[in-house]
Amino acid sequence: MQVDLSGVTVRFGTLTAVDNVSLHFSPGEIHAVVGENGAGKSTVMNVLFGLIKPAVGTIAIDGAEMQWRNPQDAIARGLGMVHQHFMLQDSMSVLENIVLCSEPVSNLGFVKFNTARARLREIAETYGIGVNPEKRIADLSVTERQIVEILKVLYRDAALLILDEPTAVLTPQEAASLFQILRNFRASGKSIALITHKLDEVMEIADRVSVMRAGKLISTKPIGETSKAEIARGIIGGELPASLTRATQAVGEVVLAVDGLQARGVGKTVGPVSFDVRRGEIVGIAGISGNGQTQIIEALVGLRATTGGQASLLGHTLRGLDVGARRALGMSYIPADRQRVGLALEAKVSENAAIGREGTKAFRNWLFIKRAAMTSFARELIESYHIKVAGPNARTSSMSGGNKQKLIVGRELSRGTPLIIAENPTWGVDIGAIDFIHRELIRMRDAGHAILLVSTELDEVLALSDRILVLYENQIAGEFAAADADRLAIGELMTSRSKVVQVA
Structure with missing residues (x-):
């Protein structure tokens, strides 16, 4: 099935989000669409899927023009x-x-579940996908949820699969499994539209790549006729940032001390884990998703009850303290799930920017919130973190995923707390924003803040961390100093506890 978008323009009020963009998706092809946050990638795909009606432009399938009333028409x-x-x-x-x-x-x-189960089994065998159809979604890992979303599409006989940042929170091993599924999909003659910020993945799996910037299509080329550097320059509209450097420095007192901490996981207990984070250092946690990272972080920030052990912040026990009390004690938190944990999507940008500060003198006068102060602060964050949004009074739900992430990062880092806990801080953001956020984390570390970093991007952990803890089966399998960190050794510990490493 040949699918063509021609001359698409999308406007939101006075803002032109997409300007005269044409994209073509051919059978048996993976076509990557890349660009900065807010470049218009997801908006174009939402037009293609019937979620947004363009001001101008057409959609054609095998040469016949289509008119979508809603996504159901596109699915059909x-x-x-x-x-x-x-x-x-x-x-x-x-x-x-x-x-x-x-x-x-x-x-x-009555729903014929046996018929559906048989069809699902046939699809799973055809594309090499395995997942237990009887498990609850709440009990699945991130990777398994991704597979379920893909199976939903395949169950409906899709010939063009649109994927928006499919590996944003997957480890390299999990991404490799997903890529094999996509290759099988392509081999069957179907098409894939892949929205991603990960240029290594583009070079590995895409057949063609289109670059968007500021709502316009900059280029479309076969992958063999371009390079990672050329794509990156097209995305940011100039030369690439200089390489990130991290100077060695002496660390200070212990800020976060974790001793034998245990928390309830899915079907088993996570921990016990023991470690500390000191002033002036970044401690990274590496591990395949589902090995206890989420439960440990939730226990530390107060979102999950502990079942044993303890943790303290600057010598003050965290036992019995709720999320607000822990933040008041000196903790900032960049959560992995910005939609459900990090933001109130229907609130204004200014209201989200002020979360955690709304009770301070700067933002409240007795019983009254200082709206002007909140708006001014949000405007500062928008400028400092290059957040693309209509303004402080815009609904947060109107922002792209990457810009939502930048809002959270800016809000949390600007609090200047002794401890910063960052889960996947660059999830879904573009290469320019990744570099900026990394430099901000290094700047905070150099200023004496303690940072606990959890990331499914092993490269991110290696680039930023002074020490690296490796999790396997809900426990710490090893620890590496930055100078001794070895990708292969870390990868081995992420998948097997046959060897435990402790490097001072």
Whole structure:
């Protein structure tokens, strides 16, 4: 199936989000679309999928012009989309999620789950995908949820699969498994539109790449006729940033002390884990998702009850303190899930920027919130962190994923607390923003702040960390000093506890 977008323009009020963009998706091809946050990538894909109506432009399938009233029309013509933030019902099973709104029904009106189960088994075997159809979504890892989203699309016979940042929170091993699924999909003659910020992945798996900047299409080339550096220059509109450097420095007192901490995980206890983070250092945690990182961080910030051990911040125990009290004690937190934990999506940008400060004198006068102060502060964050948004009074839900992430990072780092806990701080942001956020974390570290970094990007952990802890099966399998960090050794510990390493 040949799918063509021609001369598409999208406007939101006075803002032109997409300006005269044409993209073409051919059978048996992976076509990557890259660009900065707010460049218009997701907006174009939302037009293609019927979520947004363009002011100008056409969609054609095999040369016939289409008019979408809604995504159901696009789905009926063979398009499927996996969004950056999963659209799954946590309380339902895998099978129930996959067949939702496409259930096979008997003459008496009952859902024929055995028929659906058989069809799902056939699809899984065809594309080499494995997932238990009876498991609840709430009990699945991030990778398994991604697979369920893809199975939903395949169940509906999609010929064009649109993927928005599919590996944003996957480890390299998990991404490799996903890529094999995509290769099988391509080999069957189907098409893939891949939105991503990861240029290494573009070079590895894409057949063609289109670069967007400021709502315009800059270039479209076969992958063999371009390079990673050329794509990067097209994205940022200039030369690449200088390489990141991290100077060695003496560390100070212990800021975060964790001693035998345990927390309840999915079906088992996470921990016990013991470690500390000192002033002037970044301690990174590496590990394949599902090995306890999320539970440990949630226990530290107060989102999950502990079942043993203890943690202290600057000598003050965290036991019994809620999230607000821990933040008041000197903790900032960049969460992995910006949609559900990091932001109030229907609130204004200014209101989200002030979270954690709304009770301070700067933002409150007795019973009254100082709206002007909140607006002024949000404007400072927008400028400092290059956040693309209509303004402080815009709804946060109107922002792209990467710009939401920059808002959270700016809000948390600007608090200047002794401890910063950062989970996947560059999730879904473009190469320019990644460099900026990394430099901000290094700047905070150099200024004497203690930073606990959790990232599914091993390169990020290696680039930023002074010490690296490796998690495997809910426990610390090893520790590396930055100077001794070895990618292969870390990778081995991430997948096997056959050897435990402790490097001072």
